[in-house]
Amino acid sequence: MHWRDRRWWTWGLLALVLAGCDRPGEKAEAGRIAAAEQRPGDPVRGRDALLNRAVVTCGPPHAAYAARAAAAEAPALNPAGRTGRNAELPYMLTAHVDPAGVELVTSNCLGCHAAPLEGELVIGLGNEFLDLTEDPLVAIEALGAGLAPGPERAAWRRWADRVGRVADYMMTDTVGVNSANNLTLALMAHRDPQTLAWSDAPLIAPPPTRPLPVSVPPWWHLAKKHALFYNGEGRGDHVRYMMLASTTCTDSVAEARAIDAWFVDVRAYLATLRPPPYPYPIDTELARVGARVFADRCASCHGTQGADGRYPNKLVALGKVGTDPALARAAFADADRFLDWFHDSFYGELGRSRPGLGYVAPPLDGIWATAPYLHNGAVPTLADLLESGARPAFWRHQRSGQALPEYDTERLGWRYRRLAAGKSAAMSWEERKHIYDTSLHGYGNQGHDFGDRLDPAARRALLEYLKTL
């Protein structure tokens, strides 16, 4: 079309006008996601900040925390570089002194984004065993119950009331699945986007109180990914998205700006993370065969490895990938008010949130370690992922108490038990919460059948290759 064509002007103007009205509803098309420049930061300072600085600025007073028997135990798995009081706290807690001088114990990113592997804490590995099914309210009230009126009680109250408001948006009905994105939406609903001031009553309609299940993605994809989140909506500057879910008590733009100033370092650190190598033997001959299968069947979406590797950053349409559509659909169709909020806020100044009706084909680096698979964690092992007919409809991890399951080097994933029936057949809450039931809304294990047409030998070889990533 020639630029002097009248119709060009007409359509152009119309498009401009529509774009104006349409701004918040801006959605992404399937396909490649363009790179976005990230602000530079110092990864060494970033690691120190991640381990020692509080991003959540409210929590129970240290005194109340220390009165609990469990606090007396030496913290397990604490990574090197935790300094001062933090060296005494479990890795998922960070000490913080509030403006009134009260020392607080606050939660940090590592509760979800770090997990033990082979007896060591791996920073960046998603915690797929977190139990968000428990009602936190009793424990919260108990922590404050012994505090006399004064600054400590006031600090406890601020945290208790805040968490109390959002607890229902975080509680899941299955151990292991996460709800952080639903929490983010709940925090938005309670804040003025311009000032970030907190409101006890929601200012826009809050998200549903039954969060859709999500698995926690590993941080070591960050160096490759152009957009954050499963549906690729996190376009532009990554730092402020990362902060968003965790600024439970950041009630002013000034405070958010102060966190942003050091969070560029945290992002820079996260972008240096690499996956842990597969710790068991690998049949390198077989893996070489598998590499060819991968190049043939998988690389167009997931990219290639090695020095000359390239990662295409593709958002794959729901119709093509076929996995459970609920998460992508909810963010695409039922979340415009949150897109508006984001774009009107400090957090949206440097980015554009663009949900797509599909899922990003993630890099597969360290894929052996990040079971269970798919955005909702519905598929327990890689062997199951490559053969959709073999996936269990109902399953639970094979573990006793808090111990982690064993790693299954045949199927690549944590050992699980296939069950004959789902949650509705379970007799107790305790039993019910451990069952992954793919018949529930958002928990589906369908789709991604790209491995189905492989013959068993090729599939075996491909599995072997996946160990090397």
Added chain:
Amino acid sequence: MGGRGRHRLMALAAAWLLGGCEAPSAPPAPTADALVEGVALVATGVAPGALRLPDDHAAHPRQGGELWRLQAKLEVAGDRPQLFTLGIVRLNLGRPSRPQSSAWSSDALLWGWSARLGPDGPGLAQRRARATLGLAGAALSPARVWVRDWGLALGPGRPPWRLVFEDAEGTRLVLGGSRPALGLARLGETLGVEATTAGLQGYLLSGLTVAGRLVVAGRARPVTGQAWFEHLWGGGEGGTGAGAGLRLTRLTLQLDDARTLACVELRRAEAGGRPIPGCVLVDAAAQVHRFRRRELRLEPLEGGARPARWRLEIPAVALAVELTPWDDALETIAPGVAVRVAGRAEGRVIEGWGWVESIGPGQRRRGEGE
């Protein structure tokens, strides 16, 4: 409960001893404290000891406070039903002694009260005695607790239960039933925590039938009825006194379709926070169903620290009922408020009766200035 808690118990016990013959003006606060602490400690996740019956029918000398209680709706031929409650509290006055096999030797006070509400109007009776004087005590085998002429025989160790209350005037109530004992830990679990603690333990025997005779002012009348019995102990070693600042409300309801509901609501005594309710439903077939905060709605329909009007809804069993005071007179003489239950369950009209008790700091009687 630590030293601080024990001082509180002793002060209260001393106040009662010195209080003469007046009706006590407060509910048995030591048990109340123990209850609140028990629930608060639930959060620390210490597993409770397993229930050991028949031993647990008897006293727990290492614990600071203890309560045996039965609550009943009694039918008298040709008259309106009456509500009847009987409680016996044991308080340690000295240091808790080592556990003993048959009774206990520490200095303890037993205080019993009974309250009646019915056609004859409200009636209160009470008995008090120091255990060391032999006028009160608790024996293990057969399990029995007594204060002066009041005696409560407990047993056996497993269903069918047979409990007998007798006094010197000739009242004799025999309670029987065959549902399993409900450990208090189950109720703690409804609050969303895994297990309760050494802070408070106990059990509830629900769905009991009553037969016997009630003697009022020398006049004996045969009675039948429904009842539950509970036995709670706590405030011993291992607690931390962490319950301050919380108010616990217990609602125990007997529905006329033979189901029993035991609910709790924990809330901050000061304004703010979110109330945390939980319920256990024991059905006619003795199946136990637990409902947590997000599975039910429980809300007071009036203000104040000790509301008696409540609404309870449990959608999973299509139950929606309202509680109203049975009679305003009873609450002034018995701990808690007797209530009528009315509403619908699975489309049918349902009625019942029960007790509501709120315990915790700053508690006031209903109707007092808030």
